[in-house]
Amino acid sequence: METQEQVINRLRKSFQSGVTLPMEFRLAQLEALQDLLQENEQQILDALHKDLAKPSFEAVLSEIDMVVNDLCYTISNLPKWMQPDHVAKNLATKLDDCFVRREPLGVVLIIGAWNYPLQLVLLPLVGAIAAGNCAILKPSEISQATEQLLSELVPKYLSQACYAVTCGGAENTKKLLENRFDHIFYTGSQRVARNILQAAAVHLTPVTLELGGKCPCLVYGQLDMRAAGRRLVWAKFFNAGQSCVAPDYVLCTPQTLKELLPAVQEALEAFYGVQPEKSPDLGRIVTDRHWSRLMEMLAKSEGKVEIGGESNREEKYIAPTVVVNVKDSDVLMQEEIFGPILPILTIESLEEAINFINNRDKPLALYVFSDDTQTVTTVLESTSSGGFCSNDGIVHMCLPGLPFGGVGASGMGSYHGRWGFETFSHRRACMLRGWGLERINVLRYPPYKDSNLGWLRWATMEKKKTWRGCSVM
Amino acid sequence: MSSPPNHSPNRWFKALRRNRHGELCLKTVELLNRSRAAFQAGRTAQDSFRLGQLEALVRMLVEHECDFVDALGRDIHKPRFETVTSELMMVKNEALYAISHLKKWMEPQHLERNLATALDNCMILSEPLGVVLIIGSWTYPVQLCLVPLVGAIAAGNCVIISPSETCPHTTELLHRLIPAYLDNECYHVVLTGPSEVPDIVDLKFDHVFFSGSKEDGIKVAQAAARTLARVTLVLNSKNPCYVDKQCDINTTARRIAWARFHNAGQSPTAPDYVLCHSDVKESLLQALKCVLHQFFGPDPRESRSFGRLVKEESFSRAKDLLLRSDKVVVGGQINEAEKYIAPTILMDVVESDPVMQQDVFGPILPILTVKDVEEAIAFINAREKPLCVYAYSRNSKVVSKVMNETSSGSFCSNDSVLQSLMAGLPFGGVGSSGMGSYHGRYSFDNFSHKKSCLLRSTRIEFMTYLRYPPYEERNMNLMTLASSLTQRSHGWCTIM
Numbered sequence: 001m002e003t004q005e006q007v008i009n010r011l012r013k014s015f016q017s018g019v020t021l022p023m024e025f026r027l028a029q030l031e032a033l034q035d036l037l038q039e040n041e042q043q044i045l046d047a048l049h050k051d052l053a054k055p056s057f058e059a060v061l062s063e064i065d066m067v068v069n070d071l072c073y074t075i076s077n078l079p080k081w082m083q084p085d086h087v088a089k090n091l092a093t094k095l096d097d098c099f100v101r102r103e104p105l106g107v108v109l110i111i112g113a114w115n116y117p118l119q120l121v122l123l124p125l126v127g128a129i130a131a132g133n134c135a136i137l138k139p140s141e142i143s144q145a146t147e148q149l150l151s152e153l154v155p156k157y158l159s160q161a162c163y164a165v166t167c168g169g170a171e172n173t174k175k176l177l178e179n180r181f182d183h184i185f186y187t188g189s190q191r192v193a194r195n196i197l198q199a200a201a202v203h204l205t206p207v208t209l210e211l212g213g214k215c216p217c218l219v220y221g222q223l224d225m226r227a228a229g230r231r232l233v234w235a236k237f238f239n240a241g242q243s244c245v246a247p248d249y250v251l252c253t254p255q256t257l258k259e260l261l262p263a264v265q266e267a268l269e270a271f272y273g274v275q276p277e278k279s280p281d282l283g284r285i286v287t288d289r290h291w292s293r294l295m296e297m298l299a300k301s302e303g304k305v306e307i308g309g310e311s312n313r314e315e316k317y318i319a320p321t322v323v324v325n326v327k328d329s330d331v332l333m334q335e336e337i338f339g340p341i342l343p344i345l346t347i348e349s350l351e352e353a354i355n356f357i358n359n360r361d362k363p364l365a366l367y368v369f370s371d372d373t374q375t376v377t378t379v380l381e382s383t384s385s386g387g388f389c390s391n392d393g394i395v396h397m398c399l400p401g402l403p404f405g406g407v408g409a410s411g412m413g414s415y416h417g418r419w420g421f422e423t424f425s426h427r428r429a430c431m432l433r434g435w436g437l438e439r440i441n442v443l444r445y446p447p448y449k450d451s452n453l454g455w456l457r458w459a460t461m462e463k464k465k466t467w468r469g470c471s472v473m
Numbered sequence: 474m475s476s477p478p479n480h481s482p483n484r485w486f487k488a489l490r491r492n493r494h495g496e497l498c499l500k501t502v503e504l505l506n507r508s509r510a511a512f513q514a515g516r517t518a519q520d521s522f523r524l525g526q527l528e529a530l531v532r533m534l535v536e537h538e539c540d541f542v543d544a545l546g547r548d549i550h551k552p553r554f555e556t557v558t559s560e561l562m563m564v565k566n567e568a569l570y571a572i573s574h575l576k577k578w579m580e581p582q583h584l585e586r587n588l589a590t591a592l593d594n595c596m597i598l599s600e601p602l603g604v605v606l607i608i609g610s611w612t613y614p615v616q617l618c619l620v621p622l623v624g625a626i627a628a629g630n631c632v633i634i635s636p637s638e639t640c641p642h643t644t645e646l647l648h649r650l651i652p653a654y655l656d657n658e659c660y661h662v663v664l665t666g667p668s669e670v671p672d673i674v675d676l677k678f679d680h681v682f683f684s685g686s687k688e689d690g691i692k693v694a695q696a697a698a699r700t701l702a703r704v705t706l707v708l709n710s711k712n713p714c715y716v717d718k719q720c721d722i723n724t725t726a727r728r729i730a731w732a733r734f735h736n737a738g739q740s741p742t743a744p745d746y747v748l749c750h751s752d753v754k755e756s757l758l759q760a761l762k763c764v765l766h767q768f769f770g771p772d773p774r775e776s777r778s779f780g781r782l783v784k785e786e787s788f789s790r791a792k793d794l795l796l797r798s799d800k801v802v803v804g805g806q807i808n809e810a811e812k813y814i815a816p817t818i819l820m821d822v823v824e825s826d827p828v829m830q831q832d833v834f835g836p837i838l839p840i841l842t843v844k845d846v847e848e849a850i851a852f853i854n855a856r857e858k859p860l861c862v863y864a865y866s867r868n869s870k871v872v873s874k875v876m877n878e879t880s881s882g883s884f885c886s887n888d889s890v891l892q893s894l895m896a897g898l899p900f901g902g903v904g905s906s907g908m909g910s911y912h913g914r915y916s917f918d919n920f921s922h923k924k925s926c927l928l929r930s931t932r933i934e935f936m937t938y939l940r941y942p943p944y945e946e947r948n949m950n951l952m953t954l955a956s957s958l959t960q961r962s963h964g965w966c967t968i969m
Contacts, residue, residue, distance in 0.1 A: 016854070018878075057944030065953060087897035098898060103880055105903070182904065190701065197698030201691055204706070206908040224931040231931070234941055271942035281942035358513065369931065376928060382515075384600055387925040392937075396927035399595060401584045407602070407922040408679065412703050414923065427910060429883040429898035430876060431891060435721050435867070445731050446768040446778030448554030456558060 007164050008179050011107045011134040014161040020104060020132045023082055027075060029129045029158055033122070034071045036157040037064050044118060047145035051117060053284035058239060063118040066398065070123055073400045073417055074130045081130070081421050084430070097432040102425040104132030106182030111173065111196075113187040114286055115242040115338075117143035121150065124185045125163075127420020133183070134162040138176065141169045142286060181205050183424060190409060208413030208423055210244070211406055212336045216357050217247035217367040217393070219256055220350060221375050228369040228391065229263025233271060235367075235393025237320045240283035241340035245365040245387070245394050248337050249326070250344040251353045257324065257346060265307055268320050276319050277312065285316040285339060294318055294339040300331040303343060328356070350375060354382045362386070362408035367393050386410050501633070501673055504661040508604045508631035511658035517601060517629045520579055526626050526655055527568045527575075530619070533654040534561050537646070541615060544642035548614065550781035555735055563894065564619040570896045570913055571627040578627070578917045581926075594928040599921040601629030602703070603679035608670055608693065610684045611639035611783050612739050612834070618647065621682045624916020630680070631659040635673065638666050639784055671696035678702050680920060684741070685709065686832070687905055705909030705919055707741070708902055709832050710859040714744035714889065715849040715875055717866030718752040725865045725887075726760030729838075730768060732889035734816045737780035738836035739787070742893045744863050746822070746829065747840045748849040754842050758820060762803055765816050773815050774808065782812040782835055791835035794828050804836075824852070846871050850878045858904035863889050882906050
């Protein structure tokens, strides 16, 4: 049984041998990953169901298909992404070749989370493979069935010399982080993120952090309330509310609330029936500990449970719950909920809502439901968040063309599609000079002459239009 | 803070530093709060504001050129030519480049639409981060503060600058001029020592930009980790330079000598050591001797084109290295009072020599001998990834080999340093030489957050109903079919 250090050394040797550099190798590994997903769909669905009671529909869309789509997108575009970017030449550099190359970093570490246990490990892996790195995957130990499955399947399909899966809890991860990696990709909580950043700082390892936070959802002004209700309910209760981009809480005026509640109620019944506990389409809370955490929050809240509130401990079930009359100081507003409980706070104006949002940490996602483009634009431009979506929830992270990541307390860096490739690459500036034009070069050499200075200034001065020159030629 | 008294800025600076450390932090907290308030009030949002600030910065450099030349001359004995070209012109050109391109950089990047998103608007918006901290370095005291400042301003941030305390005249000048030209609520200069830097970082900034040594870089990264602040680190490293048997020896010698000995060897992008092919080592040495004579005359101490060492510790370290080494073939003269070290070349150096075990910030060029390019590449790869790798060869295959088989912040063939001066190329490190990059558009991006935006309408429920519960096999199949049809360049969204 290999130790962590042995695995890392082995992967590093593979990387240094250059085996991951050719495009053919990377494409072959990406295709193998695709096979892994397509040939083991049932096993994957079973594991996800065991871990989170995840309905197959949700698992297929949000776990398997998301990775498969990114794989296809990456496979088709990789040849283009691997091309160097040439920089426009000018008079001084016309005999030179200036370009930016993407180079792999080395051995990267990807730490997943339990709420989307497959996707949060494999989607970053797509970017890491595409960029030519070796990788160690550390799936969450909380979603045990998926962790087990990944540790069986990954070595079967991907090159064992270049990719490895390591399992274990917090202690193991701490030990793992004492080693040096060339990039660390972490999805999870702020608290653990700080520890990871500290461990990485010692080795000067760059880190991508995908963290949570409370994603605000503003419902304001004129809108199709029934459609909004459906989309909001879908986004909130997908995966039983355990998504880092789920709308965490709603802000609306008292008038809007009157119309929103029935719309939410209607959507909930349409989706999960009158007895959501019996619906096969609603997930469950991942562990007893998290179930208790949520129930405690609900019990301590000073708001009024308007919809739902039922629960079942053995099943780790909590009904889709809506709480109104919630104040800023309520326990439900102190940390990310990460469950099927939706607090609604009332505000009197758009300005109040924007100030409310801006007084808190920058969230991973921000949502606005409104038909008024001015309202949407105002919120878009007056707030900051990882991502933004109007009149829907979650879906903005499903487009591979858009970077997915946080800002401030919700994280740093991004991935998906090309952004994953860039995250795991180093952009190296290259200048290939010739031997000519030495007569111009002479201007910069000592002994320094004022007359030379004059020429240099004239030759390299920015002309305020399309200057792309070099200060000192 | 009031302007310094008429006597030496050095004394004023030292008096300031005698204040309790706590007072310094308090002052920085106050400035940080002011900047944050200005940022939140939206002061830096408009392009007209940012352009105005960049133009003011250019005016500051033009109107006070003499003051900068004077200050840098006093602080680090920098020749006027070098100050103007590598400090002032560099910043001015970056600012002018940003001014011409700002509107374009600020535009949202729209994504190609596909069938599912035909009625939506998908784009990436560049947003400012908030308040940025820029920690300068003594090697290029003006440029290493002001070039990142250009990017931070262009991206719409407020900035606190902490120039190096090793250059008191330059720091005093910046401290006086910045408030006179730039907005007084958004941009501030603080005076700190290297030991205080982690405490300043702890105050919570949205981004920290640091250039300097690896050890200090680690401390900054650790402090930033506590507040989840993003960092850009540009760290000093030993930059290797391979000289192949097939090269134009004279031109090679001139370009290497220029890169190594300007700023008296105190440049993060200079070639730190040469790996010379055994066939050409003698001719390289002769060519270098010739070039040094052309550049600095028979006694470089008399030359007005040659600088002095800045830091006492770098000087002592370099002096110590030279005294202990028996491999000095050119130069080696020292003048303690002036912190002068002659342009010096060491020959037949090996890896275990002390000069190869540490960063040498001084005009010393060790030359190691290698039998071929493979040996050079193996030598480079056995060490930490440097800021720059250089290769001199007429043979493009050799150049490609070095480029493809090594990794570094940047690469340049047949010249040195220039690749870090082009606004179109990113400048930064990798691995131990740092993280993140800047210059030109890369500066703007470095200090921005790219926000993904999807603007939909509720009026059109199009295909959305397919994704709602109760989940039906039929719907899932339809959606999977739809996504598989366009799994090519359009990036179909599964759950539209």
